[in-house]
Amino acid sequence: MTAQVSTSSGSARASAANPALASSAAVWPVAWAMARRSTVGTLRIPASVVPMIVMPLFFVVAFGGAFSAVTMLPGFPTSNILNWVAPFAVLQGASFAGFGSAFSVGRDLENGFYDRLLMAPTRRVALMLGALLYSAMRAMVPVVIVVPAVLLAGVTIDGGLAGVAMLVVAAVGVAISSGMWGLGVVYRTRTQRAGGLIQVGIFAAMFLSIGTVPLSAMEGTWLYWVARLNPITQVLEMARSGFVGQVAWAEVWPGLVALAFLFVVLGTFAWRAFRRLDQ
């Protein structure tokens, strides 16, 4: 926290001279210090690191093994189930990165540390940005675990580096979105015991999409309409674009729009609760 304290006091001094300029300049160093603190806190507890590594791999193995036959469905976009499952496993891991971030903020709120952060002479938005920055950084874990693993298992990524880049964009976007959702919940409940509620929201958003099969295979069911309206479907199509063919702008732009939509809605949900924290 040394960096944070020095940054905060620096911000206060600078604010006296030119408040607008100095406070905006101090936001990112404080956010970075917050993200760094969360990262160090996570690395200190092996029990929290192991699931981050094991769960996405288990997801690939479990879904890839149990549902390998779904590729035989008419119109399925790939013949290798791992091409289909790997991006979903990465996004699933990324969504839980956001959960982890919100959970640690819930702990800080419970033990009173967050009140001390709120009293610090810095722009408050840096506290929220720090948590989201941590979510985005943690989203890289499932990417660097799953992609090499499926390449070793014989997967060919037709989209190449562009395909992996789209997966990274989608993973970071999902992690930030789930972080915003989680922060919105813990800012309101002020307890990490709200973790169950956060998980239910994330679980529902991820599974009520095209995680297992494409939209065409769901036609005629209630899930078809839910998945079609779920923004995660577009994000998942963007993440998968390079894994089931060449990256196509027609699949990328709806994913980017869906992420922008999620940022606005969930960001507002989190920000409104954050502003009421000391009331």
Place this chain on the structure above:
Amino acid sequence: MLFPLLIAAVNAASLNRTIDLPGFPPVDSFLQFLLPATVIQGVLFGGIVGGADVALDIQNGFFDRLLSSPVARPAILLGRLGGAVVLGAVQALFFLVVFVVFGATIEGGVAAVAVLVVVAMILALAVGGFAAAVGLRTGSQEAVQNFFPLVFVMLFISSAFFPTTLMNGWFRWVAERNPLSWLINSVRDLVIYGFDGADAIRAVGIAAGLALITVAMAAGQLRRRVRAV
């Protein structure tokens, strides 16, 4: 109870077209295929969560007070496991009603329902026994709940969510040798094909075998803890 139902609802909708794939058992719908697995999944998850209560009793000192009271030692364990068995029956009936309301058919009729409920009760005893054994051994609620992912893995690498005939490689090899697959397949046959005495005996026998092992484990851990007091 909601988590298994949510999984079932999503899978039933997203995988319904797979029932036409060659090699898929002759089911009316994917919902019918999922019915036995959802009951067993609910009992497994509920058993682990409920089983953690023994560890909670140890953690908060209530277990020591029970030991110092003039009650027979086995009654402490039997009371907990008895509760798990009743809960297993309630869960099974609840899932069955929900599935039937949403259109799943049970070809084996009332007899199959009875077997499914009995299997759920015995399986609840098995899971409760396992959770109690871990709880009595460690005295930690967290240690019991740490077995939750293991149950999840066992369930996934089985015939619970998809037929093993449509799996490949090592995954299929493991799934076909998973006792949960044997249990689920036996009960599933009652639901899909109609009542058959051999299937019923096999299902009850597998659940009873698992229960015998885990209750013996729990009893052994209870004796060990009583001796240590």
